[in-house]
Amino acid sequence: MATRGFRRKQPAAAAGRSPPGQYVTPDFPVLSAGPTPRVNLATWSFAIEDPDGRELYRCTWDELRALTASEVVVDIHCVTKWSKLDTRWKGVSFDTLLRAAGVEPPTDYAMAFCDGGYTTNLSVADLRTDNVLIAYEYDGAPLAAQHGGPVRLLVPHLYFWKSAKWVRGFRFMKTNQPGFWETHGYHLRGDPWKEQRYQGD
Amino acid sequence: MTEGADSGPRLVWREAEVLAVVAETASARSITLRVPDWPGHAAGQHVDVRLTADDGYQAQRSYSIASPPEQADIVLTVERVEDGEVSSYLTEETRPGDRLELRGPIGGYFTWTGTLPGPLQLVGGGSGIVPLMAMLRHRANERTRPAARLLSSWRTRDAIIYRDELERLASDDPQLAVVHTLTRESPPGWSGPRGRIDADMLRAFAYAPEQQPRLYVCGPTPFVEAVADALVQLGHAPECIKTERFGPTGDR
Numbered sequence: 001m002a003t004r005g006f007r008r009k010q011p012a013a014a015a016g017r018s019p020p021g022q023y024v025t026p027d028f029p030v031l032s033a034g035p036t037p038r039v040n041l042a043t044w045s046f047a048i049e050d051p052d053g054r055e056l057y058r059c060t061w062d063e064l065r066a067l068t069a070s071e072v073v074v075d076i077h078c079v080t081k082w083s084k085l086d087t088r089w090k091g092v093s094f095d096t097l098l099r100a101a102g103v104e105p106p107t108d109y110a111m112a113f114c115d116g117g118y119t120t121n122l123s124v125a126d127l128r129t130d131n132v133l134i135a136y137e138y139d140g141a142p143l144a145a146q147h148g149g150p151v152r153l154l155v156p157h158l159y160f161w162k163s164a165k166w167v168r169g170f171r172f173m174k175t176n177q178p179g180f181w182e183t184h185g186y187h188l189r190g191d192p193w194k195e196q197r198y199q200g201d
Numbered sequence: 202m203t204e205g206a207d208s209g210p211r212l213v214w215r216e217a218e219v220l221a222v223v224a225e226t227a228s229a230r231s232i233t234l235r236v237p238d239w240p241g242h243a244a245g246q247h248v249d250v251r252l253t254a255d256d257g258y259q260a261q262r263s264y265s266i267a268s269p270p271e272q273a274d275i276v277l278t279v280e281r282v283e284d285g286e287v288s289s290y291l292t293e294e295t296r297p298g299d300r301l302e303l304r305g306p307i308g309g310y311f312t313w314t315g316t317l318p319g320p321l322q323l324v325g326g327g328s329g330i331v332p333l334m335a336m337l338r339h340r341a342n343e344r345t346r347p348a349a350r351l352l353s354s355w356r357t358r359d360a361i362i363y364r365d366e367l368e369r370l371a372s373d374d375p376q377l378a379v380v381h382t383l384t385r386e387s388p389p390g391w392s393g394p395r396g397r398i399d400a401d402m403l404r405a406f407a408y409a410p411e412q413q414p415r416l417y418v419c420g421p422t423p424f425v426e427a428v429a430d431a432l433v434q435l436g437h438a439p440e441c442i443k444t445e446r447f448g449p450t451g452d453r
Contacts, residue, residue, distance in 0.1 A: 001216060001302055003252040005294045009286040010260070021251075021261045023286065028452035030422045033310055035429035035439045080447075081261055117440060139453075146426055147452070184309035185212075197249075198307065200211030 017075065018083040019192035025082045030146050033180070037115040037166050039150055046134070046151065047169035048101055057101035061150065065136070067092045067100050072131045074156035076163070077192040089154050091135030094127040109173040112153055115166040120179035121188065122155065122162060127170075131156050134167065159190035159197070212304045214251065215239070219299040220274060225362045228281040229328060230292045231267060234301065235274050242266055244339040245312035245332045245417070248277065248305030252287055262287040265332040265419075265445075266306065269339035278362060280328035282448075311417065311445045315343035319415050322408045324398065324428050325353040326420020327360070332445065333419055334363055337377070341370055348376040350414075352406045354398050354424065356385040380406045398424075400431040410436040419445040 010023050018024050041061045048057040059067075071090045077083045098105070105124045113119050126132070135154040136143055143149035148165025155162045161181045182188050187196040195201060217234040225231050247265045268276035281292040295301070313321065313336045321340065323333040330353050340346050355361050361381055371379040382394040382402065394402060408414035416437060418428050425446045432442055 001253060001300065002255050003290075003301065004299055006252040006254050006260075006290050008254050008256070008258045008260075009284065009289075021259065023260065025449075026453060027449040029448070030426075030446050030450050030452075032444060032446065034444055035433050035442050036426060037439070080263055144452070146422070146450070180310075185307060198212045 017085060019077055020195050021197075022077055022081055022083040022192065024085060026084070027082075028084060028087075028147065029078065029080070029082055031078065031080060031161075032116075032146075032165065033118065034116055036146050038145065039115060039166065041150060044150065045168070048097075048103055049169065049171040050106055051172050051174050053171065056103045059100070064092060064134070064151070068096050070096070070133060072133060072154070072156075074131050074154070076156050076160050079159040079161055079186065079190065079192075079197050083192075088139050089133055089135045090137035090140075091133035091151075091154065094132055094134070097134060105172060107172045107174050109176045110170040111173055111177065111179055112164040112167050112170055114164050114168055118164055118166070118180050120153075120162050120164045121173070121177055121182060122158075123176065123189075126155060126158060126162075126189070129155075129157055157191070159187075159192050161186065162190055210240075212307070214302050214304045217275075217301050217303050219295055219297050219301060221297055222295055225278060226360055228292065228360075229278055229362050230295070231276050231278045232291060232295060233268075233274050233276050234303070236303065239273070239275065240306070242270055242275070242306035243309070243312040243314060244269055244335040246306035246308050246335075247332070248275070248303045249307060250277070250287065250291070251302040251304075252290060253302070260286050263307065264291075265335070267331045267334050267338075269335055269342055271339070271342045278328065278331045278334070280362075311419070311443050313339070313415065313417065315340060315346055317415060318347065319413050320347050320408050321349040322414035322416045323349065323351045323353075324403075324407065324416070324418045324420075324432075325351065326398075326424035326428070327355065328362065329418075329420030329424070329445070329447070330362055331419075333417060334367075336417065337367070337370060340377075341374070346376065350378045350380070350407060352380050352382070352398060352402070354382050354384060354420070356383070358383060358386065358388050358391065378406075398428055398431070400434055403428070403431055403435060407432075410438075414441070416442045417444075418442060421448040422446040422450045
């Protein structure tokens with residue numbers, strides 16, 4: 001349905017690089033369901049748990065930083081319609097983390113859990129996709145708290161709510177259970193190129 | 202790869218008819234929409250609006266619903282954003298009789314119903330008041346209702362959205378307190394507070410942690426960051442503070 005009198009304002013060149021329904025912004029907007037948690041790095045740790053909640057691995061901030069790091073430059077896409085191009089991140093890939101942990105994924109799905117109680121579900125296949133990081137640097141500087149610092153997930157091929165801020169670990173799941181936003185009506189996977197914003201998309 | 206179960210109902214695009222457009226301020230318009238088969242909403246939820254140009258180009262944005270669940274036609278209050286592709290259309294071009302595509306309601310977290318116990322504390326920055334207004338309108342329709350306070354921040358007195366209606370609601374209801382603060386001017390006759398909302402202002406006008414309020418904070422990102430931090434600093438439990446942020450951060 002054409003909307004009477006509506007005309008494009010966004011440059012067409014930028015629109016070509018963003019998924020359907022998105023607009024490109026140079027800004028880095030913030031969306032969070034609650035206050036920004038303040039994290040003490042001295043007591044911070046990152047855990048991997050089996051489906052019964054048993055700990056398979058735990059590392060401290062220093063131990064995470066000692067793992068082989070990767071740098072990526074990726075476009076990111078938020079379900080609230082903004083996309084940001086060529087963002088630069090540094091962190092540890094999921095496979096690097098698993099190798100360091102000596103953990104073979106026991107199931108096909110995992111729930112990321114975070115300070116502040118946020119969770120989001122991901123398939124192991126999505127976590128093993130290129131450019132996915134447990135990220136601690138953005139644009140050459142430590143990741144700011146309001147953007148998820150000290151450590152957030154970066155899953156750039158899915159809508160950005162999957163790139164959980166303030167992440168503290170993964171719990172493997174026997175079946176694909178919804179996390180925080182997925183329980184509140186958002187899509188279980190969230191592929192921006194298929195415009196999987198909400199349940200049923 | 203498994204896409205997972207599509208357990209919920211699909212959010213379909215609906216063609217709504219614009220019934221009325223009201224100027225709330227110089228830059229904000231309230232648009233009343235009749236939405237066919239609207240499934241109903243909770244106070245605090247939003248919709249996605251989709252505009253389509255003649256060449257097929259589409260733009261989508263999210264807008265909070267200002268009307269309460271009890272009202273059949275929904276109202277969106279839209280503040281014009283500088284260079285905003287969708288907001289400038291909705292505030293400058295839209296008129297009664299137009300048709301707009303939308304889908305919703307969206308967002309099941311930043312919501313309030315009258316059955317929730319505990320006093321209701323709302324803190325809004327600018328057009329962040331819109332979902333909070335849906336909560337206050339919903340509350341006004343409830344027979345038994347918890348006490349409520351709204352603390353809202355505006356640049357100028359003329360920028361205040363819903364000022365007359367809020368005054369009316371508060372004058373009819375001893376259990377409701379409405380306080381506006383102005384950050385950019387001090388007009389003659391202004392008796393309310395001045396300056397940004399900080400811990401001191403929250404101590405003066407908001408419920409204390411011991412009163413165990415349900416807290417909803419909505420506004421531009423720097424506003425919400427500052428208010429939510431101050432609330433935590435005052436001793437409110439982070440899990441009792443629901444936030445909704447919008448707009449630029451200035452970060453690159």
